Amino acid sequence: MPRAKAFDETAVLDRAADLFWDRGYEAVSIQDLVEHLGLSRSSLYDTFGGKQALYLAALDRYRLGDEATADPIQAFIDVHGSPRAGIAAYFDAVVDDAAANCLGCFVVNATAERAAHDPETAERTRASLDVFQAQFERAIRLGQEAGEIPADRDARALGRVLANTVYGLRVTARVSPDRTVLADVVAQTMRLLG
Amino acid sequence: MPRAKAFDETAVLDRAADLFWDRGYEAVSIQDLVEHLGLSRSSLYDTFGGKQALYLAALDRYRLGDEATADPIQAFIDVHGSPRAGIAAYFDAVVDDAAANCLGCFVVNATAERAAHDPETAERTRASLDVFQAQFERAIRLGQEAGEIPADRDARALGRVLANTVYGLRVTARVSPDRTVLADVVAQTMRLLG
DNA sequence: TTTGTTTTGGAACAATCATTCCAATACGGT
DNA sequence: ACCGTATTGGAATGATTGTTCCAAAACAAA
Numbered sequence: 001m002p003r004a005k006a007f008d009e010t011a012v013l014d015r016a017a018d019l020f021w022d023r024g025y026e027a028v029s030i031q032d033l034v035e036h037l038g039l040s041r042s043s044l045y046d047t048f049g050g051k052q053a054l055y056l057a058a059l060d061r062y063r064l065g066d067e068a069t070a071d072p073i074q075a076f077i078d079v080h081g082s083p084r085a086g087i088a089a090y091f092d093a094v095v096d097d098a099a100a101n102c103l104g105c106f107v108v109n110a111t112a113e114r115a116a117h118d119p120e121t122a123e124r125t126r127a128s129l130d131v132f133q134a135q136f137e138r139a140i141r142l143g144q145e146a147g148e149i150p151a152d153r154d155a156r157a158l159g160r161v162l163a164n165t166v167y168g169l170r171v172t173a174r175v176s177p178d179r180t181v182l183a184d185v186v187a188q189t190m191r192l193l194g
Numbered sequence: 195m196p197r198a199k200a201f202d203e204t205a206v207l208d209r210a211a212d213l214f215w216d217r218g219y220e221a222v223s224i225q226d227l228v229e230h231l232g233l234s235r236s237s238l239y240d241t242f243g244g245k246q247a248l249y250l251a252a253l254d255r256y257r258l259g260d261e262a263t264a265d266p267i268q269a270f271i272d273v274h275g276s277p278r279a280g281i282a283a284y285f286d287a288v289v290d291d292a293a294a295n296c297l298g299c300f301v302v303n304a305t306a307e308r309a310a311h312d313p314e315t316a317e318r319t320r321a322s323l324d325v326f327q328a329q330f331e332r333a334i335r336l337g338q339e340a341g342e343i344p345a346d347r348d349a350r351a352l353g354r355v356l357a358n359t360v361y362g363l364r365v366t367a368r369v370s371p372d373r374t375v376l377a378d379v380v381a382q383t384m385r386l387l388g
Numbered sequence: 389t390t391t392g393t394t395t396t397g398g399a400a401c402a403a404t405c406a407t408t409c410c411a412a413t414a415c416g417g418t
Numbered sequence: 419a420c421c422g423t424a425t426t427g428g429a430a431t432g433a434t435t436g437t438t439c440c441a442a443a444a445c446a447a448a
Contacts, residue, residue, distance in 0.1 A: 022310070024220070024307055026218065026220030026221050027311075102310060104306060104310075108306065108365055109306050109307070111365055111368050111369055112298060112302065112303050112307065112365060112368065113218055113306065113307050115368050115369050116216070116296060116298075116368060117217065117221075122369055126369040126370055129369055129370070130370075156378070157378035157379075157381065158382060160379050160382070161378065161382035161383060163362075164359060164362035164363065164366055164379045165355075165359070165362060166362075167362040167365040167366060168357075168358035168359060168360075168362035168365075169358065170365075171302055171306060171362075171364075171365065172323065172357075172358055172361060174305050174309050174310060175305055175309050175316055175323055176320055176323070181354055184348070184350070184351035184355065185351075185355045185358045187351065188348075188352060188355035188386055189355060191386060192382055192385060
């Protein structure tokens with residue numbers, strides 16, 4: 001029987017994601033990873049293959065999330081018992097998060113830094129953005145069915161603009177984590193729901 | 195009398211901006227710069243100081259623009275003779291540009307990659323985003339004075355949300371330069387103007 | 389304890405990094 | 419033509435890059 005691994009692979013991916021999230025891809029060296037991940041160079045290469053593969057794995061880990069709930073918007077809808085209130089609460093949570101730590105969003109950062117030149121990153125971030133927009137679209141349809149959002153609105157277009165707003169918030173928050181600015185953006189955007 | 199420089203400093207900055215814009219800061223090496231800028235290592239260091247200083251200078255050059263018009267939104271308003279139509283035309287231009295070359299925006303990319311860890315970059319991108327938002331705000335006030343936009347709307351909040359939308363568009367366009375997606379976002383955002 | 393497989397630490401790799409330096413070159417004024 | 423200054427190309431710097439490699443250590447089953 002082989003010797004057991006001395007580290008938790010998913011925990012290492014989480015710490016790698018933290019590092020890449022904070023500094024980006026190019027600015028993180030293998031040496032940085034070895035020091036912050038608590039495993040040796042050999043183990044890193046043997047387990048994950050290399051820097052690029054580790055980055056993609058960390059990105060996937062961040063994308064798919066660690067909890068069972070892969071749909072945070074739906075989670076807020078469930079809590080508040082109303083699609084419209086759930087969307088509003090989700091936006092508030094984004095503002096809170098963005099104002100607290102101005103790291104932005106790993107996917108948004110990965111898109112800005114690497115999507116244009118790394119097809120494998122582009123493929124993943126594109127998928128994430130599509131899923132995100134679809135989650136908003138679904139929430140809006142629920143709101144329309146519940147009579148909280150005018151039924152004649154284009155649910156897909158609304159989903160797109162809501163997702164787009166979150167991307168913008170993540171960028172804005174990186175330079176000015178000012179709650180009033182972010183709150184203004186959210187308040188205006190919510191007006192689109194009728 | 196000293197010998198005259200054999201290159202145009204602003205032209206070099208433009209080419210440097212192109213390179214940093216396309217690949218970001220870390221992914222561009224001095225060797226890349228020497229090859230694409232057409233000047234030697236010595237001249238580069240003697241004229242600009244170093245990589246970081248050159249990056250900031252290129253960022254400034256991009257920020258302040260080469261034309262006299264530092265306010266593109268105002269320029270579109272002038273052309274169309276209407277604030278509202280000018281804003282709409284500016285958004286269309288952003289969509290066209292984003293769909294054509296998915297480079298995103300240099301300032302947005304710089305924000306995502308470096309603002310969190312380089313105060314000098316953060317200072318500049320923050321200033322750019324503030325100016326951008328103020329330009330939108332001014333255009334909206336003009337629209338309110340012209341009776342094209344309801345006067346009871348919060349012009350500053352509208353300016354913030356419009357600027358935020360553009361940042362989002364720049365991110366979205368990097369992974370899916372799909373005109374219909376971008377056009378949906380713009381159409382919905384324009385509804386905010388009343 | 390012995391065996392077998394695997395992880396592990398650390399050395400070694402060539403390549404590239406940003407930066408410095410210097411001799412040679414090229415130009416403007418005389 | 420000459421000189422003085424500034425630019426230029428290219429070599430050299432030491433540090434760091436991502437990756438490979440190997441002997442030694444560590445664990446699970448016998």
